[in-house]
Amino acid sequence: MSSETIPQVAPEVLAVHEQMKRRQRIRRGLTYVLASLICLWITVPIFFIFSMAFTTQETVRSYPKGFLPFIPFSTETMTFFLNSDGIFEGVINSITVAVITLVLSTIIAAPAGYAISRYIFPGRNFFRLSILAVRAFPIVVLSIPMAVMFIQLGFFDSVYSLSLMHTALTLPTTVLVIASVFASIPYELEEAAQVFGCTPFQAFRTVVLPLVMPGIAASAIFTFVMSWNEVFAASILTIQNRTLPAQVLFALGNSSEAYQFAGGFFLLIPSLIFMFFIRKYLFNMWGQVSK
Numbered sequence: 001m002s003s004e005t006i007p008q009v010a011p012e013v014l015a016v017h018e019q020m021k022r023r024q025r026i027r028r029g030l031t032y033v034l035a036s037l038i039c040l041w042i043t044v045p046i047f048f049i050f051s052m053a054f055t056t057q058e059t060v061r062s063y064p065k066g067f068l069p070f071i072p073f074s075t076e077t078m079t080f081f082l083n084s085d086g087i088f089e090g091v092i093n094s095i096t097v098a099v100i101t102l103v104l105s106t107i108i109a110a111p112a113g114y115a116i117s118r119y120i121f122p123g124r125n126f127f128r129l130s131i132l133a134v135r136a137f138p139i140v141v142l143s144i145p146m147a148v149m150f151i152q153l154g155f156f157d158s159v160y161s162l163s164l165m166h167t168a169l170t171l172p173t174t175v176l177v178i179a180s181v182f183a184s185i186p187y188e189l190e191e192a193a194q195v196f197g198c199t200p201f202q203a204f205r206t207v208v209l210p211l212v213m214p215g216i217a218a219s220a221i222f223t224f225v226m227s228w229n230e231v232f233a234a235s236i237l238t239i240q241n242r243t244l245p246a247q248v249l250f251a252l253g254n255s256s257e258a259y260q261f262a263g264g265f266f267l268l269i270p271s272l273i274f275m276f277f278i279r280k281y282l283f284n285m286w287g288q289v290s291k
Contacts, residue, residue: 052261081262090244098227100163105174113178166227181215
C-alpha cells in the first residue's frame with residue numbers, strides 16, 4: 001500500500017484527542033483527591049480514638065497532643081474502661097439483644113422478602129412502600145408507646161423486650177435487602193430445577209438458597225451492627241439491664257476522658273470487623289477474587 005492511500009489525521013483531530021485525554025486525567029485526579037479526602041474524613045477520627053484508647057490516662061489528659069498520641073502505647077485506658085461498673089454486663093446484654101434481633105429479623109424477613117420478589121399480589125407495591133415508610137418514623141414515636149406497653153405487661157427492662165424493639169427497627173431494612181437479593185436470582189433457575197424433577201421446595205433449597213446465602217448473611221450482620229449501635233430505645237426501655245451504648249451514655253456526663261475514648265473505640269469494634277473482615281468473606285462467597 002502506497003503512502004498516498006494511508007489516511008492522514010488532521011492536526012485539529014489530534015489536538016481534540018489530546019484535550020479529551022487531558023480532561024480525563026484531570027477528572028480522574030479530582031476523583032482520587034475527593035476519595036482521599038473522604039477517607040481522611042472517616043479514618044482520622046477513628047485513628048485518634050484508637051490512639052487515645054491505647055495509651056496511658058496521663059497522655060489522654062495531656063495537651064497539646066503529639067503527632068503520634070498513642071506513644072507510649074499502653075492498655076491502661078482500655079483496661080480502666082473494661083473494669084468500670086456495668087461494662088461487662090452491658091457487653092453481654094448488647095450481644096444477647098443483637099443476636100436475638102438478628103435471628104428474629106432473618107426468620108421474618110427471609111419469607112417476606114421471597115414473597116415480595118417472587119409473587120404478584122394485590123397491594124404489593126403499597127406493602128413494599130409501607131415497609132419502607134416505617135423507617136421514616138422517629139425512634140421516639142415507637143419507643144415511648146412500647147415502653148408503656150411493656151410496663152403494663154410486666155415486660156419492661158428486659159433484653160427480650162429490647163430485642164423486640166430492635167427487631168421492629170431493623171426489620172424494614174432487612175426485608176428490603178433480602179427481597180432485592182431474591183430478585184437478583186432468575187426465577188428460571190427454579191423452573192429448570194422443577195423440570196428435572198425437583199419439587200418447588202427442593203428447587204428453593206438446592207438452587208436458590210445457596211445463591212442467596214451471602215446476601216442473607218450480609219443482611220444479618222448489618223442487623224447485628226444496627227442493634228449493637230442503637231442507643232435511644234435502649235436508654236428508654238432499660239434501667240438495670242442496659243446495653244453497652246446505653247451504659248456508656250448513662251455514664252458519659254460523669255466519666256473521664258479516658259472512659260469516653262475507650263468506650264467510643266470499643267463501640268466501633270463490630271463495625272470495623274464488618275468492614276475489614278466480613279465483607280471480604282462475603283465477596284469470596286460470591287466468587288469474586290480479592291487481591
